[in-house]
Amino acid sequence: MGTAELLGALDREGRLLAEAAEAAGTDARVPPCPGWRVRDLLRHTGVVHRWATAFVADAHVSPRPMGDPPDLDGTDLLAWYRAGHRRLVDTLTAAPDDVRCWTFHRAPGASPLAFWVRRQAHETAVHRFDAEAARGGEATAVDAGFAVDGIDELLRGFHARSRSKVRTPEPRVLRVRATAEDGPGGDTGGATLAVWTIRLSQDPPVTVLDASEDADAELAGAAGRLYLALWNRVPVPAVTGDASLAALWRNTSAIV
Template identity: 30%
Template sequence: MTAPAPVPSAPLPGLAVLHGDATMLRHASMAAWERPVPSCPGWDGAGLLGHCGEILTWAGTILGTGEKVDRADREKPPADRSTWVAWYDAALARVVDTLGTVPPDRPTWVFAPSGTPEARWWQRRLGVELAVHRWDAQLAADAACAPLDPVVAVAGVEEHLVQFLPGLLARHEGPALTGSLHLHADDVPDGLEWWVDLGAGGDAVPVTEHRHGDVAVRGTASDLLLWLTHRRPADALDVVGDVDLARALTALVR
């Protein structure tokens, strides 16, 4: 079988969308402050906001210097939960200001082994992180869970498949997942497809031509990302072929 023809990398999510998702996340987290977050077991709305504030603070420090900061050295949320909203807002403002100032290609440490070590990597990562957790917060608050912005969702699908899936497969302790997966985002102009070879350790590429996989999954880019991150069931999408393989793939994310 010939290798699929790759397409250019997904566009970078804009800062306005990132800030909008972060703001909606804050509002929804406050509305669900002591409610459990169904898609993030063990967290309530406050815990979700605290996690996102910690990520923003960590990213802000890294973006400020370009240097590595270990996860273990991340600044933890303040002891007083009543200060978390202001702390989160300050961390968000710092990140947005820094990303709007530094050159996107400035050398910057990133934690993904296959990620390009540039400032723009963090704009993509934070755009996806905040959009997905905004959805989580709205779910916890019993609010309407707005779909993810298509540009953010496409970036998130690509990031998950190319940068994170190989590591998830390598850490998987059950029977090895084998076969191929074909994803199709049907709300993107001209469509966008990805082909994943699980037998090659999760080798994934966006493709320009249609390819048959052992399982094909079609839906909006938002639903595809929410499914890949174990937030939407396979039944919510159009799945053809090995449904068990599709379910096993998303079960890698806990």
């Protein structure tokens, strides 16, 4: 996806998150995040938004720690979250294309600005789902193109880093297949949108965007649902082959 599309998604997802959080109330439990209440979700996401904003706004070229969340709750906490989200969107919108600042898993050829727009769009979308889960009712659908972009960022960005814990004692191959939502039940069986091959070993996973070799297992599903599944928000729609690799992903892929 282009940066402009991702910026629009960041704006929309952040507003939807606030609306769902307000409807749920800050004391509501967040089912995908055991131990969290909506206030924890707002504090976490608000801190991340301000942390990201500072890199771009102040052109920081080295890592900096996140700040502490405020001791706010209720309507004051919601207002604080909304203000931080608005400043993030406005900062990224106004930033020059050639801004120089720190990033942590930038795709080859991507600018620091493109990195931060992409990262915050997906950060916010996943937590928007969390807020809607706390509210109850039907969650907003994840656009297929946005979902494919987010799966790619997760697999070839986050899990290419040395911090990834998705490892196996012996070499294994895991495939991930995102499909359109026109299969039976809207989950699987639709046209393939993207395929990733993940080589697992004792080292960080190595992922390529193709179906270049036989796989020991495949995780597949409609792109929007698969996106949420790979972030461990919902079950994987379909698993074929060695189910232990699906369990490995579920148990070791959490991003801290």
